[in-house]
Amino acid sequence: MTATHAERTLGGLDGALLAPALVAQEAEALLVRLGRLRPFVMTETMVLAAALPYDAHRAIEQFLHAGRTTLRDQVEGFLDWLTGPGAAAPAWEQQRRFVAIRMRFNDVLSQLDVFAEVVTQRSEQGTGVWLSGLDRLAADAIRMPDPPVEPPPLVCYLARGAGAAIRRARTRLPGGRLSPVAIIRIPRERMVGHGVASSLIHEVGHQVAAQLELVPSLQDAIARRRVRARPAEAAAWDGWHSTVSECVADLWSVGKLGISSTLGLLAVVSLPRALTFRPPRGDPHPMPYVRVLLSAAIGRRFYPHPQWDALVAAWKACYPEQDVSPEVRAEIARLEGTADAFADLMASHCPPSLGGRAIADVLPLGTRRPERLLALRRTWGDDLAVLARRPPTLVLAVMGQARGAGLVAPQQESAVLADVLAAWAVRSSIDVMARPHTRPAPQRHAAPVAASAQP
Structure with missing residues (x-):
């Protein structure tokens, strides 16, 4: 239907002819607007060191291009139908x-906006390069020996607020299509210090749990443990059962970072007392107060050392329980009394996805022992040439252990980590330029699962 005909029908008030003319015009206008959408490689400016990981950028552009192409075909098919049958x-x-x-x-458009939030920050001075360094940290955090499922690309962006969150790969975006990458939101207030790794790797832990289908298998194990528990402990195991998705993400973080994870967690859950002692009541996150106790219990299980008891004592000194209600105090006592057993259950759990291996078996525990981390700190110092070539999670574990031991001041830590993030970003850009342009092997994906977040 031509515009001229539409004008005639408007002038003649011919409603029967006006309706299809208006519909056709709107469809053609939608097609024009769709044609104005451009790939990120044509609209975003950034230094190469700030670029997204190659696999992630390619997956995002292919995903968006496929969506635009499908929609264009649908609009053109509709216009053909409108002038035909x-x-x-x-x-x-x-x-x-x-x-x-x-x-x-x-x-x-909504799918474009999801990824635009990730990509546009890469053009910010300094921030974009740091984000590229965090991408490399995330890639190291998801790595495990002989993974049963190929890990997806992970990308990071900053947002306001105190909590991190993840939109996991293979979860549904607006419109129902599955995200080709995992998107991790990092709080700006965590940049830059060892605490950023605690938040980031907790979120990576959610992606790992989805890939390995850890939550349902752990819930089954907890249910079996509850059957054998004394009546006084049964309620505690019920509590762990309802919060295990967050607990296993914390376990992954401690397994990759050592005490750096727990120190970073302290910053997240250092809240007004009413919030720190608030029971979950349906929230998948444990009570913040108890969450620190569990993180220390995981640390004791992985890396026996007096530092964990000292950290718990300091936490309890900051948040004394004497003015907490008797009901909440009893709940804390039950959970604290089973924290070590729960930590051991998670660490020694052998999900079907790992083929007989325990969760602890795929974590780099040998290099995260406190004495080993402090020895590396003495050897490495602040030598950027050394730090830039070491696994990012190990570097952050060393810095957190040194910070906890009082060997590194916050100002020094921030400066070193900012430099090493930039160095990792540069190395990533060099790796992209050096990689051969070959077709990637097909990836194996876990079943789609829902997204989750850390408060």
């Missing part, structure tokens, strides 16, 4: 079909 359809049917297509267009 659909010409005889009632106006309400023509409108219904167009509205469905327009909603898909809004889904395409």
Whole structure:
């Protein structure tokens, strides 16, 4: 239907002809707007060191291009139908079909916005390079020996607020399509210090738990343990059962970072007393007060050392329990009394996905012992040439252990980590330029799962 015909029908108030003309015009206008959407490689400016990981950027661009192409085909098919068989359809049917297509267009825009938030920060001075360094940290955090499932690309961005969160790979985006990458939101207030690794690797732990299907298998193990528990302990195991998705993410963080993870967690859950002692009541996160106790219990299980008891004593001194209600105090006592057993259950758990290996078996525990980390600190010092070539999670574990031992001041720690993040970003960009341009092998993916977040 031409614009001229539309004008004639408007002038003649011919409603029967006006409706399909307006629908056709709106569909053609949608097609024009769709054509104005451009790939990120044509719209975003950033230094090469700030670029997304190659696999992640490629997956995002291919994902968005496929969405635009599919929508364009649908619009053009609708216009063909409208001038063919659909010409005889009632106006309400023509409108219904167009509205469905327009909603898909809004889904395409929503998907673009999800990734735009990640990509546009790469153009910020300094921030973009740090984010590229965090991408490399995330990639190291998800690494394990002989993974049963190929890990997805991970990308990071900053947001306000005190909590980190993850949109896991293979979870549904607006419109129902599955995300090709995992997107990790990092609080700006954590930049830059060892605490950023605690938040980031906790979120990576959620992706690992999804890939290995840890939560349902751990819940089964907890349920079996509850059956054998004394009546006084049964309620505690019920509590661990309902919060295990967050607990196993904390376990992954401690397994990669040592005490650096628990020290970073302290910063997240250092809240007003009413919030620190608030029971979960349906929230998958444990009570913040108890969460620190569990993190220390995991640390004792992985790396026996007096530092964990000292850290718990300091935490209890900051948040004395004497003015907490008797009910909450009893709940804390039950959970604290089973924390060591729960930590051991998670660490020694052998999910079917690991083929007989325990969770602890795929974590680098030997190099995260306190004495080993402090020895590395003495050897490495602040030598950027050395730090930039070491596994990022190990570097952050060393810095956190040194910070906890009082060997590194916060100012020194921040400066060193800012430099090493930039160095990792530069190395990532060099790796991209050096990689051969070959077609990647097909990836194996875990089943889709829902996204989750850390408060």
